Amino acid sequence: MDPKLTEVSQKFERFKAAYKRGDYENCDNLLSDLKVLLTEFRSLPPLFEETPNAVHELTIARDIYENAVFLSVKLEDEEAFERNFFQLKPYYTDARDRIPPSPQEYLILGLNLLRLLVQNRIAEFHTELELLSSAALENPCIKHAVELEQSFMEGAYNRVLSAQQTAPDKTYGYFMDLLAKTVRDEIAGCSEKAYDYLSLKDAREMLLFSSEQELFEYMKAEHPEWEVLNGAVYFHKAKESAPSKEIPSLQLINQTLSYARELERIV
Structure with missing residues (x-):
């Protein structure tokens, strides 16, 4: 195996071990190192050069950025989430025909939709939906975010809050809590005026x-x-x-x- 790829693989295993034991500070440091190492792979976006280890390099890079997204949720860092998601997105779009699909893709796409809803970026929310296939729209992670947006726009706040119990994955908890706070603040503001x-x-x-x-x-x-x-x-x-x-x-x-x-x- 290529020495650079071996170094990335070993460091990524250390990252996953630290993540598993909840050492998120160490994860953050290892992630910074991993991102620097990935810049040496010419098979990655935007170059997509056909190197001997292109498939392996693309796959491990995608896995690293997926874990970076999950780490940003654990750290409750919305800015880091957005930054890591945009670094990851080309692996779901431009590299789709080069590597096998990721089992985490729809989960992360749903998380991003939920983030846009929490930040009240409704236009971008619908833009992201337009880019998804009909199969993706049927996925529970995507449908959950779409139903939340519909309930929010209709003012059905009870449905928004009850959706916390039906979230498709525990990683949704952070954004669901933020959305619940937004809903309650809206109700509180209306109540004290009425x-x-x-x-x-x-x-x-x-x-x-x-x-x-x-x-x-x-x-x-x-x-x-x-x-x-x-x-x-x-x-x-x-x-x-x-x-x-x-x-x-x-x-x-x-x-x-x-x-x-x-x-x-x-x-």
């Missing part, structure tokens, strides 16, 4: 918590300005702290009349 107060029971049900303790923990972390009095949650402090801007109606009327006079002169 109501002066809610009973604890109604507030808990509105925010889709299973217990009052979860509600109190959420309030402490996200809305310390809310008050609990006599079995109800009061939003009046949130309303008082919200900045209110007066609409300069007289100024707007004068500007509109001025524009109308100018138009009359032009005509």
